[in-house]
Amino acid sequence: MATKYGNAIVGQSGGPTSVINASLAGVFRTAKDLGYQKIYGMRNGIEGLLKERYVDLSEHIRTGLDLELLKRTPSTYLGSCRYKLPFAEQDGAVYEKLFAILKKLDIRHFFYIGGNDSMDTIAKLSDYAKDSDITFIGIPKTIDNDLGMTDHTPGYGSAAKYIAASMKEIVRDTNVYDMESIGVVEIMGRNAGWLAAASVLSRGEDCDGPDLIYLPESVFDYNDFLSRIQELKKRKKALVIAVSEGIRTADGAYVCEQNKGGVSLMDPFGHKLLGGTALYLSDFITRELGIKSRGIVFSTLQRCASHLVSRCDITEAYAVAAHGVRIAGLGETGKMTTLLRIGNDPYQTQTGCCDVREVANFEKTVPQEWISAGGTDVSKAFVDYAKPLIIGELDPFMVDGLPRHSYLPN
Amino acid sequence: MATKYGNAIVGQSGGPTSVINASLAGVFRTAKDLGYQKIYGMRNGIEGLLKERYVDLSEHIRTGLDLELLKRTPSTYLGSCRYKLPFAEQDGAVYEKLFAILKKLDIRHFFYIGGNDSMDTIAKLSDYAKDSDITFIGIPKTIDNDLGMTDHTPGYGSAAKYIAASMKEIVRDTNVYDMESIGVVEIMGRNAGWLAAASVLSRGEDCDGPDLIYLPESVFDYNDFLSRIQELKKRKKALVIAVSEGIRTADGAYVCEQNKGGVSLMDPFGHKLLGGTALYLSDFITRELGIKSRGIVFSTLQRCASHLVSRCDITEAYAVAAHGVRIAGLGETGKMTTLLRIGNDPYQTQTGCCDVREVANFEKTVPQEWISAGGTDVSKAFVDYAKPLIIGELDPFMVDGLPRHSYLPN
Numbered sequence A, B: 001m002a003t004k005y006g007n008a009i010v011g012q013s014g015g016p017t018s019v020i021n022a023s024l025a026g027v028f029r030t031a032k033d034l035g036y037q038k039i040y041g042m043r044n045g046i047e048g049l050l051k052e053r054y055v056d057l058s059e060h061i062r063t064g065l066d067l068e069l070l071k072r073t074p075s076t077y078l079g080s081c082r083y084k085l086p087f088a089e090q091d092g093a094v095y096e097k098l099f100a101i102l103k104k105l106d107i108r109h110f111f112y113i114g115g116n117d118s119m120d121t122i123a124k125l126s127d128y129a130k131d132s133d134i135t136f137i138g139i140p141k142t143i144d145n146d147l148g149m150t151d152h153t154p155g156y157g158s159a160a161k162y163i164a165a166s167m168k169e170i171v172r173d174t175n176v177y178d179m180e181s182i183g184v185v186e187i188m189g190r191n192a193g194w195l196a197a198a199s200v201l202s203r204g205e206d207c208d209g210p211d212l213i214y215l216p217e218s219v220f221d222y223n224d225f226l227s228r229i230q231e232l233k234k235r236k237k238a239l240v241i242a243v244s245e246g247i248r249t250a251d252g253a254y255v256c257e258q259n260k261g262g263v264s265l266m267d268p269f270g271h272k273l274l275g276g277t278a279l280y281l282s283d284f285i286t287r288e289l290g291i292k293s294r295g296i297v298f299s300t301l302q303r304c305a306s307h308l309v310s311r312c313d314i315t316e317a318y319a320v321a322a323h324g325v326r327i328a329g330l331g332e333t334g335k336m337t338t339l340l341r342i343g344n345d346p347y348q349t350q351t352g353c354c355d356v357r358e359v360a361n362f363e364k365t366v367p368q369e370w371i372s373a374g375g376t377d378v379s380k381a382f383v384d385y386a387k388p389l390i391i392g393e394l395d396p397f398m399v400d401g402l403p404r405h406s407y408l409p410n
Helices: A020-034 A045-049 A064-071 A092-104 A116-128 A156-174 A194-202 A222-233 A277-289 A311-329 A380-390 B020-034 B045-049 B064-071 B092-104 B116-128 B156-174 B194-202 B222-233 B277-289 B311-329 B380-390
Strands: A007-012 A039-042 A054-056 A107-114 A135-140 A181-187 A212-214 A238-244 A293-297 A335-344 A347-355 B007-012 B039-042 B054-056 B107-114 B135-140 B181-187 B212-214 B238-244 B293-297 B335-344 B347-355
Touching (some): A007 A020, A156 A238, A156 A311, A194 A238, A194 A380, A212 A222, A222 A238, A238 A277, A277 A293, B020 B135, B045 B092, B181 B194, B311 B347, B311 B380
Parallel strands (some): A181 A238
């Protein structure tokens, strides 16, 4: 039984999340339990593997405590990359090199934890290796929640929880003085507004939540923006507005591009790096309406604040990874594991899988029917969808007053 | 016994903190226990009181649970103000109005929770009322830790804990890819670098912490900044730099003023509102050295993130308030309560008090001997001072996955 599985290798790719290491823990522990042989970890994903940078995970994760600490560590334990694998027809040499390394390590199972671009990698590798005996499985991960075929993605729930909790605190902070004031809070999301939409979860018995919510799924209009603020100001002195970094006007121009101070860089996938939306809009409000306004940017904190993870999220991050290890053992390849929602009352999901080609390079956006108030709010249906994903906590291991993390030296 | 104390009124003033409501809880509960009569709360400090906006706190804080929830609520429960009380010789009418309101409410004890400017208010009121039978007591509060006569201020420890915990997460996030990258993290502090210095607490067995720390107490030099980065880049790909928002060059110019996009506003006290330091420096690094750099601004989150308070801080915030109520009952007036450190091993403080005039309008900065590495780091003496202040947690009351707050409608 034990020998049936052979060696495995696992990598992490794309942007950090608070729970991507819980998926790594899920791969490692399940593989150990099932009787896999060596379990390697790529340093900095495929990019590092191509330089033969990897570790034997058993040498680093030795105890149950190590595993629990790993689950509580944000960003990526193994390091990540933004490496776009070329098509085999374009650059066969990369594939030959990669498969030579896999052969040398006698790898039978390849796991890659990541988002759209990582699933593209899995699709290409499993296509290339369709006649080999190596299985390639993708484990979903992204705070952006923009992967298709899965109800939601691990990483989203914890980012949503951080955004909603911080939004509650910002709403209180913005209301501290008896004076007119507007906070504009910028939340990650280039084309999909799932994260900005999650700010609505702050709304409840003890908090008004954001007064306006702008997603990239709707066209942004400066005049409408100002007139809505003026309308709201008739009954409230302090307003808080949530904006996705990627909001655009009807001509397709990003709001953040209006900001002369903003830097316009591209990442290696040719995605424009955004930023400056909140600062531009807060200046715009002050200039046009003469109201004190402050831009607040969650920046990288929303993707790495493991001190406030969602228990639901971290459990599911572990579960989709464990499921990947199980199906790889059954010979599945070219698949991404998924979460299927059974119901909300009580909330329940089960793990499944889909063809990774159905996920790669596709972005799932917030459905139009969940966007309300003329593109300035989200509906109850969204709240029902998102609320269960932020439930529960997993307390950090606190040492000297701070969360302790797992640490793998370079 | 019970009648000896009469009525009291308490207000909150200045910027929000995560634990200012713990001080309010300390005033309320101790006053109740000692047998004070009515305990009023000013809405939005003196400014609201002058408009006769106040509440009877007993109508809102009814149970032990209410009190515990209040301790876990950030910003100010009663609302705050930035109201500069004029000198009595300049505007006697304000004083007459205020004391008429106090007389109408039959107030015997006046408590004001705040920072430098609030202590100035207490100094002026107690001077004006020196022949009356009303006592005026200041309760220290500020994340800035810039009040004299007290070892440290309530509010600082929780902000320091949030900064250090978030810094650990940012350091991990910045190290995620195998590429050159620099994060510049902007931390509050106009003239005093206590908060930026606290970022050093992230440094430990599992984290390098910030590679450079710049405080307003040292002169900032652009060329030295670049050469230190180039030196560090020889051995590390990813760097994180902590900067106080108020750093200045030798000619006294704020770094943030270099940022054309920055807005230069004044607050009602004539303090320049800062911001833009991190964004300017990250652009500067990219421009001069061609290295990818990101500016991250903690903004208001560092002063209102009650989901991650320091237990030490919240306990002391309550204790200095309780002490204020006790000394007011003994007839003391024109005093601010203080924390005196007994020792670090074990860490222990006791409460005391000082003449509020010794505190008002004075800013305590980080001692030069605690600043090291040519103004780019802080010493072990600082760490020994600050570390005990972030120890321990007070878990929020989580409802639907989010911290619940206490809420007083306007």
